[in-house]
Amino acid sequence: MAGQTLYDKLWQDHLVKSREDGTALIYIDRHLIHEVTSPQAFEGLRLAGRQLWRKDSLVATPDHNVPSEAAERAGGVAGIRDEVSRIQVQTLDENCRDFDVVQFGINEPGQGIVHVIGPETGATLPGMTVVCGDSHTSTHGALGALAHGIGTSEVEHVMATQCLIQKKMKNMLVRVDGELGPGVTAKDVVLAIIGKIGTAGGTGYAIEFGGSAIRSLSMEGRMTICNMAIEAGARAGMVAVDQVTLDYVKDKPYAPKGAQWEKAVAAWNQLHSDDDAVFDAVVELKAEEIEPQVSWGTSPEMVAPVSATVPDPAAEADATRRTGIERALEYMGLEAGQKITDIKLDRVFIGSCTNSRIEDLRAAAAVAKGRQKADSVKQVLIVPGSQAVKAQAEKEGLHEIFIDAGFEWREPSCSMCLAMNADKLGAGEHCASTSNRNFEGRQGYGGRTHLVSPSMAAAAAIAGHFVDVREFTRQEALSGEEI
Amino acid sequence: MKAFTQHKGLVAPMDRANVDTDLIIPKQFLKSIKRTGFGPNLFDELRYLDEGFPGQDCSNRPLNPDFPLNFPRYQGASVLLARKNFGCGSSREHAPWALDDFGFRAIIAPSFADIFFNNCFKNGLLPIVLDEDVVAQLFEEMYAQEGYELTIDLEKQQVIKPNGEAIAFEVDAFRKHCLLNGLDDIGLTLEDADDIRTYEAKRREQAPWLFDAVK
CATH class of the missing domain: 3.30.499.10 (Aconitase, domain 3)
Incomplete structure (x- = not known):
């Protein structure tokens, strides 16, 4: 047997x-x-x-x-x-x-x-x-x-x-x-x-x-x-x-x-x-x-490596998939062939049951440390997953790194993962999010979600657009300067 | 739970793959503590041109004229024809509650997401899986013929087309039994209460830490 x-x-x-x-x-x-x-x-x-x-x-x-x-x-x-x-x-x-x-x-x-x-x-x-x-x-x-x-x-x-x-x-x-x-x-x-x-x-x-x-x-x-x-x-x-x-x-x-x-x-x-x-x-x-991944569409399977471009529906042979890509690109306001790194962000959300634990916050803080959120990014929410995570992060001083970077340090909740509380995207806004779903309207009516890791989200908050976090930290190591 | 035996009804399309439960019933309506009243907000973001809020009177909201469920020809529909992986995403039972409250009794698709599929049966809503090409054929016939109706016979496990052609479908014996008779499955499980207690006693001995209270 x-x-x-x-x-x-x-x-x-x-x-x-x-x-x-x-x-x-x-x-x-x-x-x-x-x-x-x-x-x-x-x-x-x-x-x-x-x-x-x-x-x-x-x-x-x-x-x-x-x-x-x-x-x-x-x-x-x-x-x-x-x-x-x-x-x-x-x-x-x-x-x-x-x-x-x-x-x-x-x-x-x-x-x-x-x-x-x-x-x-x-x-x-x-x-x-x-x-x-x-x-x-x-x-x-x-x-x-x-x-x-x-x-x-x-x-x-x-x-x-x-x-x-x-x-x-x-x-x-x-x-x-x-x-x-x-x-x-x-x-x-x-x-x-x-x-x-x-x-x-x-x-x-x-x-x-x-x-x-x-x-x-x-x-x-x-x-x-x-x-x-x-x-x-x-x-x-x-x-x-x-x-x-x-x-x-x-x-x-x-x-x-x-x-x-x-x-x-x-x-x-x-x-x-x-x-x-x-x-x-x-x-x-x-x-x-x-590679580090970024979702470009309205379903978690619509994802690409950060070095890639937004797919071209014309290249998709399957008709159902092709119309799915077309609809997603229209909803997301993206062009086929556009570089993932050219997608600009309006808001960044680091939290949710996927990525709100202490290691997630440490990873985000390592990228944010000594840097500033891009002016073009309206809001960066850091929402710890629990009271215990929040207390631990504060003990380690992570909250100060976030606050110094212009991020907002919030209270434990599901928050902008599904926008049932007051945290939500406005129509047409792009969000780098460490949550789990990029469905239409998930983070707010008309909102555009891109699923990423905590360090990729933090890097996007600093740059104002997606960047390969590996490049980001490598450049820092070489120049010792902010990007 | 209401029984499902046989149903004849107008068919309406939801012609896209991977329809998620956020699309079926957006999150702001999940704040309700009731099981009913979700029908006016079914597919809210597709159905209306404005953003919907809980407790709102939907009768004066601007309808999206391009959304099929708003077309005159689909008014009164009770059978939803859908594509692959219908009901993916969140476990919210508000999705089948909204479909039921709107007036749907059955959904036909090539595949369903697991949790949604299961939730439907708990609410007298019958999800029917048919081959993708059969579903594609039904879409064609429905688009071609206004007033296209299907009859669903759960006892015989058949979907019957207007021309009398019958298409067989599979359904679990237990779920079929519950739906046909409108049975409450909690009541059925409690008939096995002695088995549950026996298991529990044995398990408590083997792995007592599983029974430690929190707090």
Whole structure:
């Protein structure tokens, strides 16, 4: 019998029951909730007179709607100016109180983007099944967990039964071997993967990311990769447990301690695909061939190396793809053949569940240090992913580097990733963004998003247009001067 | 959940690939704490010429005359014909809620994104996967014939064209059963409560750290 993949093992460990109709009941260990996709689920429970199956599996925090601007944020929930946003956050408060669910409230030390606080507190752990009414739940797969986004009906289902009704997905291995060049980050790797397999390439699969380039990434880098598995169509992305995982998890507030830790490590050390495991699909990339990436279109697969030009739809043979490119170029206000480095930016956003962790902020600060935002750039938002990230960054003085560069240092929230709070693009504005989606209108009505890594975003903020961050730092090393 | 057995309805096009859930229902409308009322904001950025806000009366907003759902011939449509990878992106169930609230009962496409596909079944909305060339043919016939209607028979798993030709489609047995009978799947899962408790007890013994409370 062939060996098992990591996904096979996680599935097997959580299988409550296989049913005759081909579906299965899968047990859920951790259920993260936020204000946007939970109110209707709580309402459903109330209407049906149902209880939470296991209330201590839930952890709540408000993130999507909460203001990032310090003065407004200081007013807490009551201070949220937008009435509909305020009601939604208040509703989360009420539901957590009524159902006795642990919540990291708006200005409490544990608050943050749900996919940042899970791993950083140990609320999400290797070997867990993790769900949340948010497609970027795949992030937690970086720990060697089975984590994926669900809709609100499934949120209610997990609340009431602790299980999901699922069909097993197929296995895909995305293997990135080799050594990443200087200035090439996890974000560039995942954008290159999506560019290669497309936004539907992973549909129906659970993706395991492997290979030496993935292994060499930090946990935070792995989270960035798994975060965007859904942008390749896969509900779940994951990375096998190794020493990097164990070192990261150890001593996290909610990680097991003492004898429990030893027992857990023994179990977690099994969380890798067997050597003879069989995958339904294998995709391979060479790390050396990956350059810093910039998305030029309105889908994450519309991405190119920074040295490239905007594609010409006339060169595309497939009619559906051709019209897609034409529509994207029109929406983005770009010309075929235009150099990526000639795209000028109006705003820059560094944050989101993809890239708002401490290493992301350090990477951005390394580029911004001693430099100034270009005058033509209206705003550069730096939005840490959690209160803990914010505190750590301030301890390291990163916030001062950003403020000195003319950037804005904000409060933890999803912010301009999806513009549910006050942070948004104006119509026609181009934004270098470290978030995960460049869909039409995503960051604001008529806004034009370009997905990049934190260091590429910071470099673009300084230059006013996209630059190859490798060139940027090289020139600095040669001349010792600002560009 | 409302049942879906058989449905005959006018077909309308959403003729582009990779329609994401941000496009189906933009983020500002996700601030609602209700499941209903999203219909007027379905495809908001394509449907209207101005920017929409939650709670707004949409009846006086300027309609985009180039957007098919605004064409007189597609008024009252209840079957949406779409292209590849429909519903990609965010897990927001507000997307199927908006399609349902607008009046759609079924969506036909060559492929769907996983989470969206799953969310549809929870709301009595039937997503039907047909081969890309079959969908292309349906698009052609729909464009050619005003008032083009399709009949969808879930029991027989068939899409029936106006000329009587039947096209078979696949659907999971469990989902079909739930849709045909309008079943609440939480109720069904709770019938297995003993199995869940048995699993939980065993698991608690094997891996107690999974059950530690946070805070």
